[in-house]
Amino acid sequence: MRIKSSIFGACLGIAASLLTACGANNDPLAESSAQPSGAASSSAAEVVVGSADFTESKILAEIYSQALKAKGVQSSTKLGIGSREIYIKALQDRSISVVPEYTGNLLLNFDANATATTAEEVEEALPEALPSGLKVLKPSAAVDQDVYVVTKDYSAENGITSLDDLKKIAAGATLGGPPELEERAYGPAGLEKIYGAKFKAFKPYPKYPPKISDLDANKIQVATFFTTDAVISEKGYVQLEDPQSMILPQNVVPLVREEVASNATAASALDGVQALLTTEDLVALNRKVDSERQDPNQVAAEWLANKGLA
Amino acid sequence: MNLFDYLSDPANWQGEAGIGYLLLQHLGYTAAAVVIACVIAIPLGILIGHTGRGSFLLIGLGNAARAIPSLGLLVLIVLLLGTGNGPIVGVLAVLALPPILTSTAAGIRGADRDAVHAARALGMSGSQVIRQVEWPLALPLVISGVRSATLQVVATATIAAYSSGTGLGRLLISGNANRNYSQMFAGALIVALLAIVLDVALGALAWLTARRRHAPNKTVGAALAVST
Numbered sequence: 001m002r003i004k005s006s007i008f009g010a011c012l013g014i015a016a017s018l019l020t021a022c023g024a025n026n027d028p029l030a031e032s033s034a035q036p037s038g039a040a041s042s043s044a045a046e047v048v049v050g051s052a053d054f055t056e057s058k059i060l061a062e063i064y065s066q067a068l069k070a071k072g073v074q075s076s077t078k079l080g081i082g083s084r085e086i087y088i089k090a091l092q093d094r095s096i097s098v099v100p101e102y103t104g105n106l107l108l109n110f111d112a113n114a115t116a117t118t119a120e121e122v123e124e125a126l127p128e129a130l131p132s133g134l135k136v137l138k139p140s141a142a143v144d145q146d147v148y149v150v151t152k153d154y155s156a157e158n159g160i161t162s163l164d165d166l167k168k169i170a171a172g173a174t175l176g177g178p179p180e181l182e183e184r185a186y187g188p189a190g191l192e193k194i195y196g197a198k199f200k201a202f203k204p205y206p207k208y209p210p211k212i213s214d215l216d217a218n219k220i221q222v223a224t225f226f227t228t229d230a231v232i233s234e235k236g237y238v239q240l241e242d243p244q245s246m247i248l249p250q251n252v253v254p255l256v257r258e259e260v261a262s263n264a265t266a267a268s269a270l271d272g273v274q275a276l277l278t279t280e281d282l283v284a285l286n287r288k289v290d291s292e293r294q295d296p297n298q299v300a301a302e303w304l305a306n307k308g309l310a
Numbered sequence: 311m312n313l314f315d316y317l318s319d320p321a322n323w324q325g326e327a328g329i330g331y332l333l334l335q336h337l338g339y340t341a342a343a344v345v346i347a348c349v350i351a352i353p354l355g356i357l358i359g360h361t362g363r364g365s366f367l368l369i370g371l372g373n374a375a376r377a378i379p380s381l382g383l384l385v386l387i388v389l390l391l392g393t394g395n396g397p398i399v400g401v402l403a404v405l406a407l408p409p410i411l412t413s414t415a416a417g418i419r420g421a422d423r424d425a426v427h428a429a430r431a432l433g434m435s436g437s438q439v440i441r442q443v444e445w446p447l448a449l450p451l452v453i454s455g456v457r458s459a460t461l462q463v464v465a466t467a468t469i470a471a472y473s474s475g476t477g478l479g480r481l482l483i484s485g486n487a488n489r490n491y492s493q494m495f496a497g498a499l500i501v502a503l504l505a506i507v508l509d510v511a512l513g514a515l516a517w518l519t520a521r522r523r524h525a526p527n528k529t530v531g532a533a534l535a536v537s538t
Contacts, residue, residue, distance in 0.1 A: 085489035179475070179487035201326045204475040204484050209385070213392045214474060 045259070046074040047266055050087050050096030053080045055296070056144060056228060059285045060100035062300035063273055064254060070310035071269040079296070083180045084109055091134060091257060098270070101255040103139050104248025105146075108185050119143075119249040126253075135261035139251040140274040142282050144228045146186065146247050149237040154221060162241040166197035169221065176211050176220035179204035186247045194246045228279065230287035252277060276307045316481075316492040317499070327480065333500065336477040339395070339467045340508075343402030344460050351407050352452065355414025359448070360440055368415055372408040380405050381469050393474040398467075405466055406459035413455025417448025450520045457512040464505045468497070478504075 047068055051061035058079045068075040078096055081087040084105070090096045103122045107114050110129040116122045123139050130136065150160055158169050166173075170191070181187040182202055191197045203220055205211035212231060215223045222240075225232055232239065254270050261267055285303060288294045304310035316322055323329045358364045380401055387397040421444040429443045471479030481497025484490070 083487045083489075085487070089489075179484040182484060183488045183490075204471070204480060204487070206472055206483055206487070207385075210388050210393045210473045213388070217392055219393065219474070 046076055047098060047260055047263075048076055048078055048096045049098045049100075050078045050081050050090055051100060052084065052087060053082050054226070055289050056226065056282060056286050057100050058296045059289060059300055060252065061098075062296045063277075063303060064098055064100065064270055066300055066304055067269045067273045067309055068266055070304065071265050073263070073266045073269060083178070085180065088255075091255065092131070094257065097257040097260050099255050101136070101253050102144060102250035103136075103253050104250045105184075106136070106253070106255060108248065112185055114248075117245045117248065119251060122249055123251070130255075133258055135256055135258050137254045137256060137261065137267060137270050138274045139253040140277040142252045142277040142279045143250055144226050144252065144279070144282055145250040146181075146224050147227045147232075148222055148224055148240040148242075149215075149232060150222055150240065151215060151218075152236045152238055154218070155238040160240065161238065162243060163191065163195045163197070163246065164241075164243055166191060166195055166222065166240070170197035170199045172200055173221035174201045174203055174219070175199040175222045175224075176203045176205055176214060177224040179206060181224055190246050194244050228282040228286050230283065230291050234291065252282070272309055273304075276309070313492050313495040316485075316490070316496040322493075322496070327475075329478075329481070329496065329500065332476070332478050332480055333504070335470075336464070336467050336479075336501070336504070339398055339402055339470055339477055340460065340464045342395075342399045343463050343467075344406050344456065346399065346403040347406035347410050347459060348456060350403075351410035351455075352414050355411045355452075356418050356440060356445070356448075358411075359415040359418025360436070360444060362419065365415065365419070368411065372412045375404065375408045378404060380466050381472065384469055384473060388473045395476075398470045398473065398476070401469075402463045402467055406463050409459045409462070410452070410455045413458075414448065414452045417451030417455075418444045420451070421447040450516055453512065453516040453519060457509060457516065460508050460512060461505055464508055465501060468501060 047065075049061045049065040049068070051057040061077050061079055065075045065077045078090075081090055081096070081099075084101075087096065087099050088109070091099060103119070103126055107116065107122050107126050107129055110131065111125070114122075114125055114129065116125045119139075126136055148163060148166075150158075155161060159165065160169065175188060175191075177187070182204060184190070188199060188202050191199070199222070203214070205214075205223075208231070211220070211223055212235070214220045215237075216235070225237070227239070231237070252274070254274070256267075256270070260270075281303065285299055288299045289296050301310065317329075321328075325331065355368075358368050383404065384397065384401045387401060391397050418440070425443050425447065426439060429439045434442065467477050468479030468482060470477035471483045475483070478497050478501050481493050481500075485492075485494030485497060
């Protein structure tokens with residue numbers, strides 16, 4: 001009986017300490033969101049950099065966060081949050097305050113009827129489209145766009161090199177992409193409306209490996225990737241041209257909360273990254289993580305050291 | 311947004327991504343996995359229970375198999391073999407094996423010893439003892455094993471969507487990615503209802519077999535009469 005009660009007591013003790021630990025964890029978050037405007041003194045509030053759930057976004061988030069730290073701004077990361085629909089919410093409820101973004105898709109997310117097509121037009125339209133509380137910093141020259149691809153063999157057999165050619169095969173073909181593509185303006189709906197290609201089916205792939213193996217096995221015929229994905233050149237996939245500019249230019253841009261934009265130290269740290277980042281860098285960074293299995297954390301640190309930013 | 315929006319739109323029930331098709335796929339995975347697990351686990355369980363050998367191995371393997379993370383195993387098999395129905399059914403069968411195996415072995419082992427001894431005394435061969443005494447006595451326990459395996463499999467089959475968007479898990483994954491909560495709700499609700507329906511059906515089957523057990527069984531009755 002005594003043993004039992006002491007075990008029970010110990011359990012209670014553990015439970016209690018867990019509970020207080022949770023409470024303690026919550027406090028700093030609550031504080032930082034309670035006094036966002038008082039955070040102007042650069043390092044007072046921690047800048048949490050979030051990322052979407054794919055390699056490049058995670059690397060960019062690491063680069064941003066480490067660049068902030070190098071300038072003396074307290075920063076941490078929350079990687080792999082999910083799709084745009086989810087991390088925008090996280091920005092709005094202040095769980096994160098910076099997230100690497102892409103100009104074109106960000107614009108479409110807030111303004112589905114945007115008419116901008118060139119990089120400059122998109123850059124101009126973007127600030128006005130953002131909801132209050134959110135700002136973008138300077139877009140970089142680095143571009144990473146969604147791209148539809150087919151395998152080399154499939155392209156040769158069916159004569160497909162452009163989205164315009166898809167209408168020839170769409171009725172009997174399956175399209176694969178991330179689950180969110182199904183609802184995006186440049187997804188199945190856009191292909192049908194702009195290029196007249198209505199696919200037999202759409203298959204959602206939350207992760208890359210099954211999508212790649214299905215594309216190679218001809219279980220899906222067309223898939224979307226990002227132009228900076230190392231796998232495209234490794235597998236020799238054919239990127240389909242987009243003569244109607246259905247997919248908008250996607251320059252890398254930090255989407256931030258207004259507190260971060262008005263914090264001169266933080267903004268200049270991020271602008272420093274933006275000024276030096278190139279598309280080739282993105283391809284190389286992705287390859288290091290995806291193909292060479294390096295840690296995004298270290299890959300980001302190397303890049304910053306090479307560019308003299310940290 | 312109304313949670314029932316997705317369910318109430320008839321367009322969402324049709325086609326290859328429609329609820330009807332996904333439901334059939336989900337049921338197909340569940341049935342195939344449970345049948346395969348039965349085919350492997352029941353004979354093995356009978357063997358172990360009847361001979362009394364290998365129960366140490368059984369307990370060890372059973373517990374180890376319970377610890378296998380299904381999602382991890384699925385991703386591993388998909389990477390090795392590619393996507394398709396095979397890897398999914400295989401992973402789910404692995405999940406269904408331990409409960410069926412352990413309950414079959416326990417049922418056979420736990421069959422009334424007096425009845426088994428009496429049957430032996432009557433001159434029954436080993437296989438006759440299994441077929442006419444041990445198996446009928448073990449049946450309710452075997453069915454309860456199949457029942458808990460089915461419940462686990464039908465709930466876990468949602469991970470099939472992780473490999474290539476098949477089964478009811480697709481509603482959860484697509485709904486999550488697109489912040490379409492009524493779609494996620496539809497997926498969760500249907501999986502939960504499916505689990506309840508299957509459990510009630512198998513529960514009824516268990517009840518029926520348990521009732522039959524109380525009806526006079528000639529062989530066992532005679533054996534008992536001789537032994538007492």
